[in-house]
Amino acid sequence: MLLEVSGLETFYGASQALFGVELSVGEGEVVALMGRNGMGKTTTISSILGLVRGRAGTIRLGGKAISGMSAHRIARLGIGLVPEGRRCFPNLTVRENLVAAARKGDWTLERVNALFPRLSERRDQYANTLSGGEQQMLAIGRALMTNPKLLILDEATEGLAPVIRQDIWAAIRKLKSEGQSILVVDKTLSELLPVADRAFVLEKGQTVWSGKPADLTSELQDRYLGV
Amino acid sequence: MAEPVLSIRELRKNFGALKATDNVSLDLRPGEIHALIGPNGAGKTTLIHQISGAIRPDSGAIEFLGEDVGALGMAARARKGLGRSFQISSLASEFSALRNVMLAVQAAQGSSFRFFKPVMHDTSLTEPALAVLERVGLAQRARLPAAELSHGERRKLEIAIALALGPKAFLFDEPMAGMGPEGSKDLTGFLDGLRREAPILLVEHDMDAVFALADRISVLVYGRIIATGTVDEIRRDPEVRRAYLGEHA
Amino acid sequence: EPVKVGMITTLSGGGAGLGIDARDGFMLALSLSGNKDIEVVTEDDAMKPELAVQIADKMIQSDKVDVLTGIIWSNLAMAVVPNAVAQGKFYLSVNAGPSPLAGAKCDKNYFNVAYQNDNFHEAMGNYAEKHGIKKMFILAPNYPAGTDSLNGFKRFYKGELVGEVYTKLGQTDYAAEIAQIRDSGADSVFFFLPGGMGIAFVKQYAQSGVGIPLMGPGFSFSQDVLGAIGDAALGAKNSASWSKDLDNAANKKFVEEFQKAYNRLPSIYAAQAYDTANLIIAAAGKVSVKDADAFRAALKAAEFESVRGKFKFNTNNHPIQDIYVREVVKEGDVLTNKIVGTSFTDHADAYAKDCALQ
Amino acid sequence: MTMSRETPINLVLAALLFAMPFAALALDEPFYVTLATHMAVLALAAVGLNLALGLGGLVSFGHAAFFGLGGYAAGILSTHVLNMQPLLTWPLEIGASDQMPVIWLVAIAVSGLVALAIGAISLRTSGVYFIMITLAFAQMIYYFAISWPAYGGEDGLSIATRGAFPGVNTAVPLTFFLVCYAVLVAVLVLFALVRDSRFGAALQASRQNETRLAAVGIGPFPVRLAAFVLSAMITALAGALYADLNRFASPSMLSWQMSGELIVLIILGGTGRLFGPVAGAMLFVLIESVLGGLTERWQFFLGLILLGVVLFARGGLIGLVAGKPRHG
Amino acid sequence: MSSALFIEQMLNGLQFGVMLFLMAAGLTLIFGVMGLINLAHGSFYMVGAFACAAVAAATGSFWLGLAASLAAAAAAGAIVELLVVRRLYDRDHLDQVLATFALILIFSEGTRWLFGSFPLYLDIPPVLAGAVDLPGGARYQLYRLAIIAVGVAVAAGLYLLISKTRLGMQIRAGQSDREMIGALGVDIRTLYTIVFALGAALAGLAGALVGALQSVQVGMGEPVLILAFVVIVIGGIGSIKGALVGAILVGLVDTLGRFLLPKAFALAMGASQGATVGAALASMLIYIVMALILAFRPQGLFAANT
Ligand SMILES: Nc1ncnc2c1ncn2[C@@H]1O[C@H](COP(=O)(O)OP(=O)(O)OP(=O)(O)O)[C@@H](O)[C@H]1O
Ligand SMILES: Nc1ncnc2c1ncn2[C@@H]1O[C@H](COP(=O)(O)OP(=O)(O)OP(=O)(O)O)[C@@H](O)[C@H]1O
Ligand SMILES: CC(C)C[C@H](N)C(=O)O
Numbered sequence A: 001m002l003l004e005v006s007g008l009e010t011f012y013g014a015s016q017a018l019f020g021v022e023l024s025v026g027e028g029e030v031v032a033l034m035g036r037n038g039m040g041k042t043t044t045i046s047s048i049l050g051l052v053r054g055r056a057g058t059i060r061l062g063g064k065a066i067s068g069m070s071a072h073r074i075a076r077l078g079i080g081l082v083p084e085g086r087r088c089f090p091n092l093t094v095r096e097n098l099v100a101a102a103r104k105g106d107w108t109l110e111r112v113n114a115l116f117p118r119l120s121e122r123r124d125q126y127a128n129t130l131s132g133g134e135q136q137m138l139a140i141g142r143a144l145m146t147n148p149k150l151l152i153l154d155e156a157t158e159g160l161a162p163v164i165r166q167d168i169w170a171a172i173r174k175l176k177s178e179g180q181s182i183l184v185v186d187k188t189l190s191e192l193l194p195v196a197d198r199a200f201v202l203e204k205g206q207t208v209w210s211g212k213p214a215d216l217t218s219e220l221q222d223r224y225l226g227v
Numbered sequence B: 001m002a003e004p005v006l007s008i009r010e011l012r013k014n015f016g017a018l019k020a021t022d023n024v025s026l027d028l029r030p031g032e033i034h035a036l037i038g039p040n041g042a043g044k045t046t047l048i049h050q051i052s053g054a055i056r057p058d059s060g061a062i063e064f065l066g067e068d069v070g071a072l073g074m075a076a077r078a079r080k081g082l083g084r085s086f087q088i089s090s091l092a093s094e095f096s097a098l099r100n101v102m103l104a105v106q107a108a109q110g111s112s113f114r115f116f117k118p119v120m121h122d123t124s125l126t127e128p129a130l131a132v133l134e135r136v137g138l139a140q141r142a143r144l145p146a147a148e149l150s151h152g153e154r155r156k157l158e159i160a161i162a163l164a165l166g167p168k169a170f171l172f173d174e175p176m177a178g179m180g181p182e183g184s185k186d187l188t189g190f191l192d193g194l195r196r197e198a199p200i201l202l203v204e205h206d207m208d209a210v211f212a213l214a215d216r217i218s219v220l221v222y223g224r225i226i227a228t229g230t231v232d233e234i235r236r237d238p239e240v241r242r243a244y245l246g247e248h249a
Numbered sequence C: 001e002p003v004k005v006g007m008i009t010t011l012s013g014g015g016a017g018l019g020i021d022a023r024d025g026f027m028l029a030l031s032l033s034g035n036k037d038i039e040v041v042t043e044d045d046a047m048k049p050e051l052a053v054q055i056a057d058k059m060i061q062s063d064k065v066d067v068l069t070g071i072i073w074s075n076l077a078m079a080v081v082p083n084a085v086a087q088g089k090f091y092l093s094v095n096a097g098p099s100p101l102a103g104a105k106c107d108k109n110y111f112n113v114a115y116q117n118d119n120f121h122e123a124m125g126n127y128a129e130k131h132g133i134k135k136m137f138i139l140a141p142n143y144p145a146g147t148d149s150l151n152g153f154k155r156f157y158k159g160e161l162v163g164e165v166y167t168k169l170g171q172t173d174y175a176a177e178i179a180q181i182r183d184s185g186a187d188s189v190f191f192f193l194p195g196g197m198g199i200a201f202v203k204q205y206a207q208s209g210v211g212i213p214l215m216g217p218g219f220s221f222s223q224d225v226l227g228a229i230g231d232a233a234l235g236a237k238n239s240a241s242w243s244k245d246l247d248n249a250a251n252k253k254f255v256e257e258f259q260k261a262y263n264r265l266p267s268i269y270a271a272q273a274y275d276t277a278n279l280i281i282a283a284a285g286k287v288s289v290k291d292a293d294a295f296r297a298a299l300k301a302a303e304f305e306s307v308r309g310k311f312k313f314n315t316n317n318h319p320i321q322d323i324y325v326r327e328v329v330k331e332g333d334v335l336t337n338k339i340v341g342t343s344f345t346d347h348a349d350a351y352a353k354d355c356a357l358q
Numbered sequence D: 001m002t003m004s005r006e007t008p009i010n011l012v013l014a015a016l017l018f019a020m021p022f023a024a025l026a027l028d029e030p031f032y033v034t035l036a037t038h039m040a041v042l043a044l045a046a047v048g049l050n051l052a053l054g055l056g057g058l059v060s061f062g063h064a065a066f067f068g069l070g071g072y073a074a075g076i077l078s079t080h081v082l083n084m085q086p087l088l089t090w091p092l093e094i095g096a097s098d099q100m101p102v103i104w105l106v107a108i109a110v111s112g113l114v115a116l117a118i119g120a121i122s123l124r125t126s127g128v129y130f131i132m133i134t135l136a137f138a139q140m141i142y143y144f145a146i147s148w149p150a151y152g153g154e155d156g157l158s159i160a161t162r163g164a165f166p167g168v169n170t171a172v173p174l175t176f177f178l179v180c181y182a183v184l185v186a187v188l189v190l191f192a193l194v195r196d197s198r199f200g201a202a203l204q205a206s207r208q209n210e211t212r213l214a215a216v217g218i219g220p221f222p223v224r225l226a227a228f229v230l231s232a233m234i235t236a237l238a239g240a241l242y243a244d245l246n247r248f249a250s251p252s253m254l255s256w257q258m259s260g261e262l263i264v265l266i267i268l269g270g271t272g273r274l275f276g277p278v279a280g281a282m283l284f285v286l287i288e289s290v291l292g293g294l295t296e297r298w299q300f301f302l303g304l305i306l307l308g309v310v311l312f313a314r315g316g317l318i319g320l321v322a323g324k325p326r327h328g
Numbered sequence E: 001m002s003s004a005l006f007i008e009q010m011l012n013g014l015q016f017g018v019m020l021f022l023m024a025a026g027l028t029l030i031f032g033v034m035g036l037i038n039l040a041h042g043s044f045y046m047v048g049a050f051a052c053a054a055v056a057a058a059t060g061s062f063w064l065g066l067a068a069s070l071a072a073a074a075a076a077g078a079i080v081e082l083l084v085v086r087r088l089y090d091r092d093h094l095d096q097v098l099a100t101f102a103l104i105l106i107f108s109e110g111t112r113w114l115f116g117s118f119p120l121y122l123d124i125p126p127v128l129a130g131a132v133d134l135p136g137g138a139r140y141q142l143y144r145l146a147i148i149a150v151g152v153a154v155a156a157g158l159y160l161l162i163s164k165t166r167l168g169m170q171i172r173a174g175q176s177d178r179e180m181i182g183a184l185g186v187d188i189r190t191l192y193t194i195v196f197a198l199g200a201a202l203a204g205l206a207g208a209l210v211g212a213l214q215s216v217q218v219g220m221g222e223p224v225l226i227l228a229f230v231v232i233v234i235g236g237i238g239s240i241k242g243a244l245v246g247a248i249l250v251g252l253v254d255t256l257g258r259f260l261l262p263k264a265f266a267l268a269m270g271a272s273q274g275a276t277v278g279a280a281l282a283s284m285l286i287y288i289v290m291a292l293i294l295a296f297r298p299q300g301l302f303a304a305n306t
């Protein structure tokens, strides 16, 4: 397994947000992480990256224990994050956002621009003046530019126009076909489930279900996700 | 046909060479949900910003309840009854969810220069605020600081604040964003009822919601409105499909 | 009779050099006298008037001092002195001599053992006038001691002023003023800039290649800044009531002992404080400080061996003294001052007439 | 006012400060009466600033201007009384007064007007720009004061006799302390009321998110301006008391170091906390006077102590004891 | 007024401005780019001056002193960053104010502890001593011309570093979202230590250069610090270009104000009176200018990105 999380418990100050999360992503696998609002998806991702510290449990990346490492070292081991809420650098131009943290590999500026032509049009504009959707593309492009082994997308299609969203799902499928491992959080099940190889469902900070998307019956969907 | 509540005439706004709003005219009629859709960067948020007074148009007029509000600042327009939500949540992050909503209640009462009476004991503030939180399903989380809410919860709080203003028109900028599948379903139902309180200008990329809710849809592309019509008209419009909807129809 | 002395002076921050010299001079006198009855409490005012007031209150109320002394700066003196004397305490100034306290606001319990602020400047004005300098350029910071300075100078200098410039208090770059001096055609430049301001001015002046001779009150060329100014100061004339080479027994002993104790040359601030301490020792040797009238009379009599040779008080309790003109010279590698003339003999200040004391 | 974890600490602080002069007199250390008065007055000045800075996030680096204006109001009135000169001869003749309530009113009114002008311009900016523009105005007043000879220039202005208060003798240190303490308590009550009021809610929201405030229909500018003016008035009142305490008004009250010190007091005690300024002033004055007597290097150790507080006590002294504040 | 005088005054303004720029550049880097209010920046200026004076006195070489000033200030900066500042990035600006204020006290008294209370001696190196003739009949001090040259070179270097290199981008990215740039794999902590040390070194350089002109003494940093803040605010925080323009503006306004205002008032109210009133106004002048600029451009002249 590329990423293995087990027994993860995380606190914000005194209040506990995760109560034992189990999660794994294999090489070349696309894994969906699901759950209602506030169930701990983002917290799980933050814990993996060392942005918040888990208090118990283990996290392994490529077999190596990474809990306790600083965020930049974890990222350098090969995680590319597209964070919730985009978090583009507002005071950098689009191009600067893309190259600032880039690492060598297959993904280059040209390739990202080909994936999102809109970004190359807005190349020299500061990111704080981009539209919401443009910022989302930028965040994805920025993560790809670090050439990660594992790409983590936290609500990466939020706020995107349907055509663009289709482009992004197409991009995800393309990445998948090239063997890229991806962990995805997304609310649109109809688009997410077909791409995912496996899925995990969180409830109140715990993994309550995992398996193949096909096994996530509409009854289960109703129980855990309210649809 | 009833007089429009909100009426925008020939609005223009350039950012340098970019025509972010290019001669836009638009009406919001009583009781309707008017959806505004369009590709990313088409100028939807910029338009909402101009209507709410966050940025000034280069030219054009904005009439609200029959009055030209173009010269008014953001706060003054809100007092006139324009309630908006932000695409990217904008909250008083140290305040609890409750106090965020109470602030709106107090603003609606127009009484922010009272220096002595403690707000937390003021039922004329707390009760309406709690009621609103109840409506969006955040009552359980009322005492939590906004900073500690999850993303989706913060999005709900955005809507709660707009509700608490009791506005005469709503401007919602992607309210569905960040809602889980269940949240989207609930919110769709909720907005459906809300149109009876005040008409809604709804910017949204969630087409399921838009198609379920909208009385009319306007499509904004590169700052221009390329089409306005009913759900069916828009769904069938080839130009709209190409520029925006893709296979989603 | 035991006497308790409260010394409030500047021991931290940029102005610390002056206060440390004053404290060291004062303490030297005490230790040389072997007098064990005089107890001193010292505190740092950090050059802040409010802190000085607070310390004075503490010394009066808690330490129960009889005599206060030590303040270097006029603005702190103005804050502390009127209150202290109003509470029946004695205040002996080792340095600051603001004009109000010499004139209308003089007090029977306030003795200035140093000078009235105008004095040294007057002496330089007198010198310039006597030496036939026709065109002067004069310069001082824009604050009361600065305006007093230039007024003092002008009181005696009657020639032409080709420039009168007030700088910002605390200013450290004088390029703009130096350019004006270059352009002014003056025969000589008189400036009053104590501490770091003076160091900066003289160094910059020397490098500018202007070359018009400098003069000033002793503060501008006092021992505590000469080292930092460097050779640029050589030859500058300045005025003071004291100099290290003043030929009298008390001064010889003072200079020698000061160097022995502190391993540096004393400055005018040290000399004035040394005199102040000796004045207290002398008075306390004669009468009890608890008998205020007697103690006051003993102070006024000023029967002590001053390093200035002769010393007496005017009706307003400010000194009547000789003021010399000194020149900056080099002895070995150290820069110091040497007396080259006397500007005033038995000089009194201009404000005594406004003082109600007899 | 709501009871919170802070309340017991606040009561203890208030009691300590109140008891200090009585203990001092009992132990025959009369100076500590003066020291307690110092604490009370500096605390008062900082409470004023805390209203703008703590609640409204308006980091004024120019509050010394108001502190000094208050001080000069006391100084100038007293000089005129002493010399029996009227304060104004034109357009109408106004005599001076040495009654504290009159001095206070003058201090408050003058600084309120000045704050209105400074605030109206400064509040166009925000963040660091606001810090610096308020500094700029204070520096202008400072340089004016040191170079304007009529009221002493840099030498400052002595106050021959402390202002009078009807019915009591303010020359007695304990009495003067009680006057200052009473003012402090009254202002603290005012602060607590304002903080918890609707105005306070708007003010605090303006600090957290100004766009949000405007979007609900409350213009941030008038809210901030009102807070700034109120804050300046309180600080000016403290300035008048401070000048009376020292019997001296000086330009150093107007200096940027003074503004900085007020900010330091607040952060030291706990920004935005009701008793933050009180805790800060008590500790600061104590350190300054105790260390200053012990060693010439006291500022070094003061530095270390302050550094220790920032690094290890988040939220200042009050935060250290009471934890994070709760905003309902 | 002769044209020679006018030329000299313009150069004075420029030189003063360039000196302020060296301070302001470090401050704007640390403050604008890293988002840290560093009141202790003036202490690095002092450290540089003392290191230069001490080493120059010991070795007899100003140039070794200059090297020492850079090294000492950079080291002081790095230590301060590692021990204190590093814990403050996520904090409120106010915590930073208090902590760096505490650092001023520690540095000032610490320096006095080491070097005593009397100003130190530091002189201009012989090669740069004296004045040179300029066209227009003016004479100008060579050393000041050298300061102008150093300042211009530093300005160019910094501009390139910040706006054109990846390092510069990462620094700026860190300013807006430290956590995010870390999550992208950039070691922002080490990066900030380097930047902080660089800013400190620039301040130290300014202190050493100016120390040879002025007096090397405890407390020399704070007045310059305030001016440097004025400069970066006028120029627009975070902008190296703004710092340069702001510095030169302040330098010129202050120099020309000090020179012309008293003359102007002297015409109206007589020499003595005019001189004091003019001087009073001149000392307020830069603050008046700053207030005016901010009243009309609340983000300074070159607001970094709004
Ligand atoms: N900074 C924080 N401080 C305290 N509590 C937090 C913080 N961030 C999140 N929480 C809490 O942790 C829990 C999990 O939140 P998280 O953001 O991980 O949820 P999520 O599953 O990503 O939800 P969403 O779909 O709304 O983004 C929630 O109860 C939330 O209130
Ligand atoms: N301040 C600004 N300066 C320059 N360009 C701007 C500015 N603000 C917005 N823009 C540009 O204007 C266009 C419209 O942006 P806007 O945010 O209105 O888009 P939007 O329709 O809301 O898109 P989305 O659906 O992605 O949120 C975008 O191309 C954006 O980059
Ligand atoms: C050192 C002296 C020149 C001080 C001067 N007497 C003053 O008032 O401040």
Ligand SMILES: [Mg+2]
Pocket: A041, A042, A043, A084, B150, B151, B152
């Ligand atoms: Mg989330």
Ligand SMILES: [Mg+2]
Pocket: A131, A132, A133, B044, B045, B046, B087
């Ligand atoms: Mg948008």
